[in-house]
Amino acid sequence: MPSSTSNSDQTTKSQWLTSPWGRVWLATLTLTLGMVLGWEGYWRYKGYVPTIKDDWDMWAAVRRQANREGAQAVALIGASRIQLGLHPDAFEAATGIRPLMLAIDGSSPLPILADLAADPRFTGSVICSLLPQWLADGNTTTSRAHKWTRKYRKQRWSSRVETQLRVWIQKIAAFRYPGLAPQRLWAHWTDGQPLKKVYAPMRPDRFRPADYGAIDIAGLQAARIQRQRQLVAKAQPLDAVSFQARVDEINIRVRQIEAKGGRVVFIRMPSTGVIRELEKTTWPRRRYWDPFAEQMPGPAIHFADVPGLRQFDCPDGSHLDVRDAGPFTRNFVAHLQKNDFRFP
Amino acid sequence: MVFNSLTFVLFFTVVLTLHSLPLSWRARKAILWQASYLFYAAWNPPFVILLWVSTLADWLAGQRLHRAQTPIARKFWLVFSLTVNLGLLGFFKYGTFLLENFVALLGMLNIAFQPAAPDIVLPVGISFYTFQSMSYTLDIYKGKLRPWPSFVDFALYVTFFPQLVAGPIVRAVDFLPQLKRPRRIDANTLGWGLTLLTLGLFQKVILADSVLAPVVERVYGAVPAAGLGDAWIGTLAFSGQIFFDFAGYSTCAIGAARCLGFTLTENFRYPYAAVGFTDFWRRWHMSLSSWLRDYLYIPLGGNRKGAGRTYVNLMVTMLLGGLWHGAAWRFVIWGGLHGLFLAIERWIKNIRPVSRHRTSPQDTGWRHFGLALPTYLAICLTWVFFRAADFQSAWTLIGAMFGFSANAHLAVLPVAHCGLVLGITILLLTGHWMMRERGFEALWRCVPWRVQAVALAGTLAALAFVQGENRAFIYFQF
Numbered sequence: 001m002p003s004s005t006s007n008s009d010q011t012t013k014s015q016w017l018t019s020p021w022g023r024v025w026l027a028t029l030t031l032t033l034g035m036v037l038g039w040e041g042y043w044r045y046k047g048y049v050p051t052i053k054d055d056w057d058m059w060a061a062v063r064r065q066a067n068r069e070g071a072q073a074v075a076l077i078g079a080s081r082i083q084l085g086l087h088p089d090a091f092e093a094a095t096g097i098r099p100l101m102l103a104i105d106g107s108s109p110l111p112i113l114a115d116l117a118a119d120p121r122f123t124g125s126v127i128c129s130l131l132p133q134w135l136a137d138g139n140t141t142t143s144r145a146h147k148w149t150r151k152y153r154k155q156r157w158s159s160r161v162e163t164q165l166r167v168w169i170q171k172i173a174a175f176r177y178p179g180l181a182p183q184r185l186w187a188h189w190t191d192g193q194p195l196k197k198v199y200a201p202m203r204p205d206r207f208r209p210a211d212y213g214a215i216d217i218a219g220l221q222a223a224r225i226q227r228q229r230q231l232v233a234k235a236q237p238l239d240a241v242s243f244q245a246r247v248d249e250i251n252i253r254v255r256q257i258e259a260k261g262g263r264v265v266f267i268r269m270p271s272t273g274v275i276r277e278l279e280k281t282t283w284p285r286r287r288y289w290d291p292f293a294e295q296m297p298g299p300a301i302h303f304a305d306v307p308g309l310r311q312f313d314c315p316d317g318s319h320l321d322v323r324d325a326g327p328f329t330r331n332f333v334a335h336l337q338k339n340d341f342r343f344p
Numbered sequence: 345m346v347f348n349s350l351t352f353v354l355f356f357t358v359v360l361t362l363h364s365l366p367l368s369w370r371a372r373k374a375i376l377w378q379a380s381y382l383f384y385a386a387w388n389p390p391f392v393i394l395l396w397v398s399t400l401a402d403w404l405a406g407q408r409l410h411r412a413q414t415p416i417a418r419k420f421w422l423v424f425s426l427t428v429n430l431g432l433l434g435f436f437k438y439g440t441f442l443l444e445n446f447v448a449l450l451g452m453l454n455i456a457f458q459p460a461a462p463d464i465v466l467p468v469g470i471s472f473y474t475f476q477s478m479s480y481t482l483d484i485y486k487g488k489l490r491p492w493p494s495f496v497d498f499a500l501y502v503t504f505f506p507q508l509v510a511g512p513i514v515r516a517v518d519f520l521p522q523l524k525r526p527r528r529i530d531a532n533t534l535g536w537g538l539t540l541l542t543l544g545l546f547q548k549v550i551l552a553d554s555v556l557a558p559v560v561e562r563v564y565g566a567v568p569a570a571g572l573g574d575a576w577i578g579t580l581a582f583s584g585q586i587f588f589d590f591a592g593y594s595t596c597a598i599g600a601a602r603c604l605g606f607t608l609t610e611n612f613r614y615p616y617a618a619v620g621f622t623d624f625w626r627r628w629h630m631s632l633s634s635w636l637r638d639y640l641y642i643p644l645g646g647n648r649k650g651a652g653r654t655y656v657n658l659m660v661t662m663l664l665g666g667l668w669h670g671a672a673w674r675f676v677i678w679g680g681l682h683g684l685f686l687a688i689e690r691w692i693k694n695i696r697p698v699s700r701h702r703t704s705p706q707d708t709g710w711r712h713f714g715l716a717l718p719t720y721l722a723i724c725l726t727w728v729f730f731r732a733a734d735f736q737s738a739w740t741l742i743g744a745m746f747g748f749s750a751n752a753h754l755a756v757l758p759v760a761h762c763g764l765v766l767g768i769t770i771l772l773l774t775g776h777w778m779m780r781e782r783g784f785e786a787l788w789r790c791v792p793w794r795v796q797a798v799a800l801a802g803t804l805a806a807l808a809f810v811q812g813e814n815r816a817f818i819y820f821q822f
Contacts, residue, residue: 021535024797031801036808158351158386165350181811183554190760 039175047214048174051201056144057163059104060152062206066100066122071261071344073124074099075116077109081269082129084200084210085320090329097343099127101206107143108134110250113264115149117256125262125343129269132283135292136243138236167204174198200319209322212315224316225274232282247292254297261344265336266293266300270309270328275317299341306335345386347541347596348549355383356600360529363604369526373500376604383505384469391467394432399502401428402477406484406491406498418485425481429474437471439464441671469509471668475635477502480516482639489517497523506600510593512611512631519606527605539788539800540599546803547592554810555768556585559761560731566756567737567744573753573762575744581765582731583724584772587616590629616723616773617780619715621685624723636665651694658690659683669730674738678729685722713777720773 052058066073074091076082076099083103092098102112109128116122170176178184179196187193199220200210212220238246254264268289271279285302293300303309308331312324320328345352359379363372385392405425412418434442440462450457480498483489492498501519563570563578570578594611601608609631618624625633641661647654659680666679725742732738743749754762779787788796 020793021531024793024800025535025538027794027797028800028804031797032804032808035801035805039805039809156386156388158345158349161354162349162351165354169350175809176811178811181554182806182809183558191758 036175040173043174043177043180048177048180048198049201050171050174051177051198052167052170052204052206053178054105054202054206056148056151057155057159058167058206059102059148060155061160061163062100062102063149063152066102066116066124067119069100069124071123072097073122074343075102075112075122075124075126076100076129077112077116077126078103078129078269079107079109079131079134080105080208081131081271081319082127082267083206084208084322085269085325085328086127086129086207086332087209087322087325087329088205088207090326091333094330094333095343103129103206104143104145104148107145109145110134110246111143111145111149113250113253117253120260122257123260123262126257126264128264128266130266130292131269132279132285132288133231133235135246136237136283136288138238138242171204177201209325210315210319212321217315220316221273224318225278228275228278228317232278235282237283238288243288243291247295250292251295251297258297263341263343264296264298265341266296266298267332268300268302268304270303270312270314270320271318272314273317275314299336299339301332301335306331308332308335345383347593347600348545348553351386355379356603360534360603363527364529370496372526373496373523376505377496377500377503380500380503380505380508384503384508387468387509388465394436394467394470395473395503398429398432398474398477399499401425402481402502403495403498405481409481409484410491422481422485425478429478433470433474436464436467438667438671472511472513473502473508475632476507476513476515479513479635479639483516492516492520494523504601504606506597506604506606507608510590510597511629512594512597512609513635514609514631518609522606529603529605533605534603536785537599537601537603539796540595540602542599542800542803542807544592544595544597544599545807547588547595549592550803550806550810551768552585552588552592555764556581556588559757559765560585562761563756564731564733564737564741567732567740569751569755570741570744571749571751571753571755572744572747574751574756575741575749577757577762577765579724579728579731579741579745580769583616583720583727584765584768586727586730587612587772614776614780616720617716617776618719618723619712620689620719621682621722622689624719625682625686632665632668636661636668640664654690655687658686662686674729674732674735677735677738678726681726681729685726716777717773 066075074095074097076086076088080103083101083105086099088099088101103109104112109130113126113128116126174180177198179198184193184195188195197215199212199215200208202208257264285304289300289302293302301309309328312320312328315321345355359376362375362379365372367375381392381395384395402425405421405428409418409421409425412421443459443462447457447459480489480492480501484491492501497520498516500523501514501516504514504519507514559581560578563574563581591612598608598611611629611631613627613630615624615627618627641657644657644660645653646657649657660683662679662683663676664679666675666677666682669675669678725745728741728745729735729738732741740749744751791799
């Protein structure tokens with residue numbers, strides 16, 4: 001539908017002087033508002049809630065904040081387990097510090113740890129969730145964390161503004177969930193692709209409270225187990241020399257952060273059931289976690305060692321429900337405090 | 345900053361507000377000028393320097409050229425402008441391409457040469473603003489224009505944000521006079537401008553990006569697997585995508601300018617209703633085709649130097665027009681095909697009696713529809729070279745379109761996608777055919793205001809609902 005406006009101002013003005021633009025646009029905005037509210041109401045009725053699309057623009061905003069907060073900053077790094085399992089509100093209530101969620105779903109935290117350690121502007125502390133494979137597997141080089149840590153410094157000012165505006169809309173509008181885009185609905189209607197429920201919506205602080213009561217848990221468990229089996233099939237557990245090199249590298253990063261006045265805490269987040277068994281057999285704790293924990297200068301906490309942390313069940317085998325994330329976080333902080341650990 | 349972003353909504357709201365404040369016209373022009381730099385800096389702030397260079401070079405060349413007493417001095421300042429603008433374009437847009445071809449040429453001569461990768465970033469819209477800026481100096485050289493007295497006006501002409509990065513390529517004679525009198529925002533300019541902006545976004549975000557682009561990507565991303573049906577549907581989808589993408593941008597640009605009280609040049613006039621290729625180029629990217637006609641084809645001699653030279657001029661113009669679109673040989677081939685079709689059309693018109701074949705503007709009957717359809721299909725064939733990743737893919741896809749594929753007819757696309765693309769293509773062609781001699785304003789005026797409101801509300805709601813990948817405008821890369 002191309003436009004064709006005349007080059008003559010006179011013609012254009014005379015054509016439009018009598019047009020009722022006020023009425024047209026008032027009716028347009030009223031109808032638009034009605035349709036948008038109706039669409040939003042429909043999806044809310046169907047059980048959908050607002051969620052923010054996670055991407056490197058979002059992550060970059062939190063990463064910059066980590067630098068701005070100076071020594072007070074506590075960065076949470078890891079993958080989805082810490083993103084769903086460590087509740088920032090509970091952490092703040094227990095410590096008085098609002099943590100910054102820098103975890104990246106499905107990605108190793110080690111590039112982020114390296115980035116935080118190497119950045120002289122970051123002087124805060126780190127809580128790092130290490131999955132067994134991030135510690136013990138050689139097959140982890142192509143992670144999003146690599147890309148995001150390289151890219152975030154180049155984020156343009158317009159992208160920062162765009163991200164803020166986008167987050168502002170996505171945190172109030174359930175229909176902005178990418179799974180409800182008309183393209184997805186079209187695929188749902190024509191190809192029968194199922195619509196995905198939002199069970200772990202992302203908040204503006206990048207925490208994702210997971211409500212497993214809202215979804216088909218058996219299906220999710222099966223999918224998780226299948227994914228974990230694929231991961232195990234591709235696993236390339238490190239030999240002793242390579243593993244020690246990785247531990248040494250992590251050690252250097254930790255000491256770099258400590259030299260700037262920060263602290264680093266490692267945590268092995270819970271897993272249960274089949275997922276836990278697969279992890280145990282593929283990346284045995286005695287071979288990987290225990291030697292790693294011994295060599296770290298600061299705390300390295302395995303959930304199985306702390307009664308207050310091992311009491312939780314992961315509904316899908318590897319993540320905590322939001323109802324457990326709060327108590328888990330409080331118990332985690334209590335364990336640190338019991339061992340005289342304080343953030344600077 | 346792209347029109348289909350929330351940042352633009354914020355930016356434009358602020359600009360409209362400032363533009364409607366009771367400030368002097370000079371101050372409001374300065375605000376628009378600086379806002380345009382901000383708009384451009386959203387991509388890559390250092391590239392604003394290129395805008396300054398182009399602006400200053402043509403401002404200086406225009407002044408000096410007008411004052412020059414001798415033909416040599418006049419030519420010097422013209423060459424100065426062309427060198428600066430085409431130099432910027434050559435370095436940033438064609439630098440890598442030229443180097444690659446130079447290396448390939450040496451390779452053919454068995455000379456091994458491995459230069460360092462140049463890693464040149466293409467500044468967005470450089471082809472548009474350098475051509476626009478150059479046209480000012482060229483018009484002064486040709487005596488069509490006198491140097492404009494105000495530098496701010498001229499700088500605003502070069503950088504005016506609605507058309508800065510993807511046209512229309514506005515001529516100084518059309519735009520600068522609009523800066524003489526204060527432009528005010530009123531209900532008519534705002535109402536019509538916002539309407540165009542909304543409809544332009546609908547074309548880009550809904551039709552081009554959400555509906556057609558996924559089909560195109562599916563086919564052009566799996567060329568070896570494409571069957572006859574896939575190849576045709578994918579190419580029809582691309583013909584729609586590129587039209588809605590680029591015409592959508594132009595409509596947004598014209599609408600945004602209209603909101604501010606300015607009128608920009610028309611850029612598309614229902615091109616898929618064209619009867620022949622001459623007609624197509626009078627309807628597609630009109631601001632570029634008229635630029636190439638006035639500043640390249642006619643200076644080359646146009647049709648004034650005999651039949652043979654006319655064909656050569658046509659071909660040179662279209663080959664360079666193809667190269668303008670992108671630094672790759674497939675764009676040259678695309679331009680060459682258009683040049684070839686134009687030459688064939690001209691030759692046919694020359695050997696057959698004119699009266700039987702003239703396309704009267706009023707004649708929209710079946711005979712002309714019968715000519716418009718093959719024109720459209722030939723244009724679709726040329727789009728294959730425009731869209732394909734490389735020559736091999738283009739030839740494979742064209743082979744599939746003519747049945748030289750062992751794959752099933754629909755090996756890549758589901759049937760639902762075919763129906764969708766065919767439906768949109770039929771609507772697009774029908775709409776273009778029915779509107780080919782009418783302006784969109786005339787149609788809009790016939791629509792009752794309640795229907796206008798429902799159409800606009802439906803469009804805005806669709807824009808709110810659609811999301812996903814934020815694709816850049818295709819023509820930004822040019």
